[in-house]
C-alpha cells in the first residue's frame with residue numbers, strides 16, 4: 001500500500017523525525033512550503049498571530065498529490081501551543097475522504113496534545129480517519145535522535161497493525 005509522509009518544518013526537527021518514519025515505512029516524503037506574500041515569507045510569529053484570528057497562510061499544496069496514497073502521515077511543529085499554521089493550511093486545502101491518516105508534532109515542551117487535537121478535527125471534518133497520533137519533544141535532542149524516534153514510532157505502528 002502506497003504511503004506518504006508530509007511535513008512542515010522550520011528548523012529541521014520535524015523533518016528529521018519525518019525522515020525516520022518514511023525510512024521505516026518505505027514511504028515517499030513531501031515538504032509543505034509557505035508561499036510568499038507581497039514578495040516575502042511571512043514570519044512564524046505573524047503566521048501564529050493571524051491563525052488565532054482564523055487566517056491561515058497560503059502554502060504550495062498543488063504540487064503535492066495525495067490522491068494515490070491511502071495511508072498518509074502528516075506532521076509539523078507546535079507554535080504558540082497550537083499546530084503550526086502551514087500544516088493546518090495544507091489540511092484545509094485537500095480532500096481527505098477515505099484517507100487513513102497518522103499525525104505527529106514536535107514541540108519543545110508544551111502544546112503537543114492541543115496541536116494534535118486541532119489537526120485531527122480538521123482532518124476528520126474533511127473525511128479522514130485519524131488512526132494514530134504522537135507528540136514528540138524535540139528540546140535538547142539531536143536530529144539523529146529525532147530520526148531514530150521516527151523509526152521507533154513507525155515500528156510500533158507496524159507492530160500494532162500486524163497484531164490485528
Ligand SMILES: Cc1cc2nc3c(=O)[nH]c(=O)nc-3n(C[C@H](O)[C@H](O)[C@H](O)COP(=O)(O)O)c2cc1C
Nearest residue numbers: 009010011012013014077080081107108109110138
Ligand atoms: C514561533 C514558534 C513558536 C513555538 N511555540 C512553541 C510552543 O508553544 N510550545 C513548545 O513546546 N514549543 C514551541 N516552539 C518550539 C518548536 O515547536 C520546536 O522547536 C519544534 O520541534 C520545531 O520544529 P521544526 O524544527 O520542525 O521547525 C515554538 C517555536 C517557534 C519558532
